[in-house]
Amino acid sequence: MSSALRQFKHRFLIGLMKIFAGLGPAAAYMAFAGRGSSAQLCRHIARSGVRRVLVVTDRPLRELGIADKVVQELQAAGVDLAWYDGVMPDPTFDHVAEGVKVLKAHGSEAVLAIGGGSSIDAAKIIAASACNDEDPRQWVGLGKVRFEVMPIYAVPTTSGTGSEATMGAVISDPVSHEKGIISGSTLLPSATALDCELTEGLPAHITAATGMDALTHAIEAYICTWDRGTRLSHSRAAIKLIFEHLETAVNDGANSEAREAMSTAAYYAGIAINQVNVGNVHAIAHQLGGKYGIPHGMANALVLPHVLEFCREETQDSLAQLALLIGAGREGEAPAQLAGAFIQAVRELRSRVGIPDRSGKIRAEDYDYLCNLAMAECESYPVPRLLDRESTLAILANITA
Ligand SMILES: [Fe+2]
Structure with a gap:
């Protein structure tokens, strides 16, 4: 494709994106901030009426006791928890499928991600997969998640990906090694906790x-x-x-x-x-x-x-x-x-x-x-x-x- 044609196609696509973005709902951001704010987020989740939550995290955070400490307030409020702690860096659809299995067996009504971008991204796709029977591989691309998704909450333990504030999730193909992005306005976390206490050991x-x-x-x-x-x-x-x-x-x-x-x-x-x-x-x-x-x-x-x-x-x-x-x-x-x-x-x-x-x-x-x-x-x-x-x-x- 000639350079001029490529640029024309790019301007056209971005123009379309601007039109469609204007038609969607405005993003609503909610964050609890400061040391100990993950406890505030947990109290917020419990107050919202959710009784069963899937916690998505990785094994090291579980073994260090960090993830269990975060959810203490949820347990104190009587919220029933299930765990999927198998997230690895660059999560794949296999990780998503494992998480969905745990979620469905538990009957979770919301997902709480604790970890870096990999855990938050995996949690988003797990939550979406639990609400729709389509193969999530079909959602790779821009804005293809167009259905309601159960509430997603995020407690980032790194300061970088920003996944706690986005409607996108990166997913990797372990065979082709290519990364894809799944997105949709309903993948934006309902609330997040910017609890710097959790990043101090990074x-x-x-x-x-x-x-x-x-x-x-x-x-x-x-x-x-x-x-x-x-x-x-x-x-x-x-x-x-x-x-x-x-x-x-x-x-x-x-x-x-x-x-x-x-x-x-x-x-x-x-x-x-x-x-x-x-x-x-x-x-x-x-x-x-x-x-x-x-x-x-x-x-x-x-x-x-x-x-x-x-x-x-x-x-x-x-x-x-x-x-x-x-x-x-x-x-x-x-x-x-x-x-x-x-x-x-x-x-x-x-x-x-x-x-x-x-x-x-x-x-x-x-x-x-x-x-x-x-x-x-x-x-x-x-x-x-x-x-x-x-x-x-x-x-x-x-x-x-
Ligand atoms: Fe990035």
């Missing part, structure tokens, strides 16, 4: 990678071509919080102020992408995660500065605004200079939190495969510039060790 490398994921969300929502809702204000707030607090959260994990700031930032960035979606960075990073198992935040961090350079001309004014926001430049400096200063600040933050700029897992023989998938994926996002083959191959070469 290892530094996970804090760094998930924090860079949140930063990527906020930047991609800020530079996209779809001016919708509160994406600018939520992105700006998230970016400022991340530049001010991520390094401290990585180096001093028990620092409550930094942890609380990062929980808030990830949530704000999630709200931003829930309105306009992600962009080129994710289009490439999803392939790196699917093919090599590179953690999502790490993959984003590898790609982010290169994609910003790739669309620097189209996004110069936005990047210049962000440079002023984080203090990487001064009023009166040329926008081109400010934009460059912001990209450099992103590189420096990545380095300060210990994330390398290249990965030894990426193989040159896979470039074409990765490039084709990334170019296809970016066409569904409101990106300022569509990835092209030459630039995508150059980005892949630049992040290969």
Whole structure:
């Protein structure tokens, strides 16, 4: 397909998306925030009248006693619990099927996810599958979950994916290694708890990678071509919080102020992408995660500065605004200079939190495969510039060790 035709098709698709998004219900966000707020969320769930809840989590959180501590208030209120703790990183439809089996045997009326993005995403698809007999593989794509889903609640134990604030869920195919996104307005969690106490024990490398994921969300929502809702204000707030607090959260994990700031930032960035979606960075990073198992935040961090350079001309004014926001430049400096200063600040933050700029897992023989998938994926996002083959191959070469 010629470049001009591809761009025309992209503008047409994004135009359609804008029309359909305007027809749907407005998203309603509800969050309990601060240390101990997961107990408040549990009291809220119990007060809503739900009597049987499926808890979706992973085994380490169960073994550490973290998940059981979170649900104490539910048990105290007499809510009957069932557990599915088999979620692994990059959940698959097999994980979903196992969770649905537990849910149906228990007769759960709501799902509570405790964990990182994998547990929250799995919980969303488990809840949807319990409310509809279709094969969930049919829902991969944009906005294909169009039916009522039982209430989903989320207690994130990392600060990055923002899944607690989005209507999307990432699912992986263990055979093809490709990642798909299932979405629909009824997959947005009814309420979440941003309980920073739960993130204080998170290892530094996970804090760094998930924090860079949140930063990527906020930047991609800020530079996209779809001016919708509160994406600018939520992105700006998230970016400022991340530049001010991520390094401290990585180096001093028990620092409550930094942890609380990062929980808030990830949530704000999630709200931003829930309105306009992600962009080129994710289009490439999803392939790196699917093919090599590179953690999502790490993959984003590898790609982010290169994609910003790739669309620097189209996004110069936005990047210049962000440079002023984080203090990487001064009023009166040329926008081109400010934009460059912001990209450099992103590189420096990545380095300060210990994330390398290249990965030894990426193989040159896979470039074409990765490039084709990334170019296809970016066409569904409101990106300022569509990835092209030459630039995508150059980005892949630049992040290969
Ligand atoms: Fe992400």
